[in-house]
Amino acid sequence: KILLAHGAHREGKRTDAVMEKWRGYGLGQFIHWGLYAIPGGEWNGKQYNGAAEWIRSWNGIPNATYDSLIYKFNPTAFDATAWAKSAKQMGARYVTFTTKHHDGFCMWPSKYSKYTVAASPYKKDIVKAVVDAYDKEGIDVILYFSVMDWSHPDWRYEIKTKEDSVAFERFKKFTRNQLIELLTNYPKAKGLWFDGTWDKSWVKQAAFADDLETEMRKLRPGLIIGSRFRADENGKRHFDSNGVLMGDYEQGWERKIPNKIEEVHGNDWDCVMTVPENQWGYNKAWNGHIKSANELLEMTAKCVSLGGNFVLNFGPQGDGAIRQEELNLATKIGDWMKLNQEAIYNCGYAGYEKQDWGYFTKKTGSDQVYMVVFNVPVSGALRLKMPAKTKISKAYMLADREEKILPEEINSNEYFLKLKKKDHQEPFVIVLETGKNA
Numbered sequence: 001k002i003l004l005a006h007g008a009h010r011e012g013k014r015t016d017a018v019m020e021k022w023r024g025y026g027l028g029q030f031i032h033w034g035l036y037a038i039p040g041g042e043w044n045g046k047q048y049n050g051a052a053e054w055i056r057s058w059n060g061i062p063n064a065t066y067d068s069l070i071y072k073f074n075p076t077a078f079d080a081t082a083w084a085k086s087a088k089q090m091g092a093r094y095v096t097f098t099t100k101h102h103d104g105f106c107m108w109p110s111k112y113s114k115y116t117v118a119a120s121p122y123k124k125d126i127v128k129a130v131v132d133a134y135d136k137e138g139i140d141v142i143l144y145f146s147v148m149d150w151s152h153p154d155w156r157y158e159i160k161t162k163e164d165s166v167a168f169e170r171f172k173k174f175t176r177n178q179l180i181e182l183l184t185n186y187p188k189a190k191g192l193w194f195d196g197t198w199d200k201s202w203v204k205q206a207a208f209a210d211d212l213e214t215e216m217r218k219l220r221p222g223l224i225i226g227s228r229f230r231a232d233e234n235g236k237r238h239f240d241s242n243g244v245l246m247g248d249y250e251q252g253w254e255r256k257i258p259n260k261i262e263e264v265h266g267n268d269w270d271c272v273m274t275v276p277e278n279q280w281g282y283n284k285a286w287n288g289h290i291k292s293a294n295e296l297l298e299m300t301a302k303c304v305s306l307g308g309n310f311v312l313n314f315g316p317q318g319d320g321a322i323r324q325e326e327l328n329l330a331t332k333i334g335d336w337m338k339l340n341q342e343a344i345y346n347c348g349y350a351g352y353e354k355q356d357w358g359y360f361t362k363k364t365g366s367d368q369v370y371m372v373v374f375n376v377p378v379s380g381a382l383r384l385k386m387p388a389k390t391k392i393s394k395a396y397m398l399a400d401r402e403e404k405i406l407p408e409e410i411n412s413n414e415y416f417l418k419l420k421k422k423d424h425q426e427p428f429v430i431v432l433e434t435g436k437n438a
């Protein structure tokens with residue numbers, strides 16, 4: 001084992017109530033909203049081919065021109081309560097909201113920057129509105145914060161000169177000030193979702209970042225911080241030089257999902273996912289592969305079946321309204337969750353072999369197992385392989401408990417479940433009562 005001063009300070013999952021609750025969320029919402037929503041991926045009629053929230057980095061736009069968007073930021077259609085109600089209807093149990101993205105524009109009136117909502121025509125504190133509205137709906141709030149800050153004069157990608165070093169020391173103080181300010185202003189926030197921490201300048205700040213994380217946890221006991229915040233003194237990120245996860249959950253699953261339990265190394269994790277292939281901020285062009293509600297439900301079930309949470313991203317428009325396509329997805333997902341949430345909330349890895357028909361989930365703290373079915377074979381019967389000595393005593397449709405399914409035992413731990421209906425247009429859940437062999 002390598003001796004580390006700034007590696008992981010804990011091994012294995014947190015066992016406190018706040019993290020137990022986080023572990024059971026199942027489904028969350030990400031919201032990317034900022035000045036980038038005004039151009040929406042387009043500038044002077046030209047389409048930016050990167051992610052819309054990165055448009056400031058496009059050499060087609062002078063930085064000062066982008067930054068002057070602050071004078072156009074007046075989202076008259078912004079209604080945090082409407083957002084929170086839509087998220088509630090979708091079945092999201094937590095929301096991650098961009099307080100400051102890489103462009104450095106602060107969605108709260110930070111004392112430490114001029115580049116904030118306070119200096120826009122809108123003036124009001126958007127972070128507060130979001131935290132209060134979601135909290136009122138019973139949805140926990142996680143604050144997204146980008147360390148990388150393109151608009152700050154002291155930001156550096158790498159420390160090459162003495163001047164860089166002096167500037168970056170100022171930047172570190174600024175970053176700490178803003179984080180303490182966020183935790184102080186919005187005490188209801190349950191955690192911080194860090195981003196923009198991959199550049200050499202920050203990766204070299206192992207001691208500073210470690211001390212800052214300790215300070216934030218002391219200020220806000222129970223605070224949830226993921227693995228993306230800091231590197232250890234050897235520059236290792238997410239997992240320290242001994243391969244131990246830093247932070248409370250793994251944040252590496254951005255637009256990707258593990259395929260087997262071994263890939264999550266016994267840690268908590270969440271997957272953050274875009275609806276288009278790679279657009280987090282609002283993009284006028286709603287093109288490329290747009291994921292359907294059923295695809296997103298399958299991703300949700302897959303994440304929960306491997307012990308993680310699925311966090312679906314929404315990119316509100318420059319005027320603050322959420323686009324109709326995203327509202328429609330939220331409605332479809334919510335309709336399904338209303339019927340089937342029992343197989344998603346407070347569920348996790350069942351420990352059974354993955355099978356073609358879909359995903360097993362298991363209620364945490366109980367033996368209750370669910371089958372979330374996406375693929376019904378043409379035979380209309382699901383082949384089910386259980387661990388040795390695990391018998392099925394009962395099986396029924398979650399959405400209609402009267403619809404019993406008679407498991408036909410093929411051999412000691414394999415069954416056929418014959419379904420009443422063959423052509424399912426939507427995923428569905430079968431509840432399995434399993435009894436150990438006497």
Ligand SMILES: C#C[C@@H]1N[C@@H](C)[C@@H](O)[C@H]1O
Pocket residue numbers: 032051053054195254272280
């Ligand atoms: C790259 C990158 C960033 N990480 C995602 C969560 C979005 O914020 C994207 O801009």
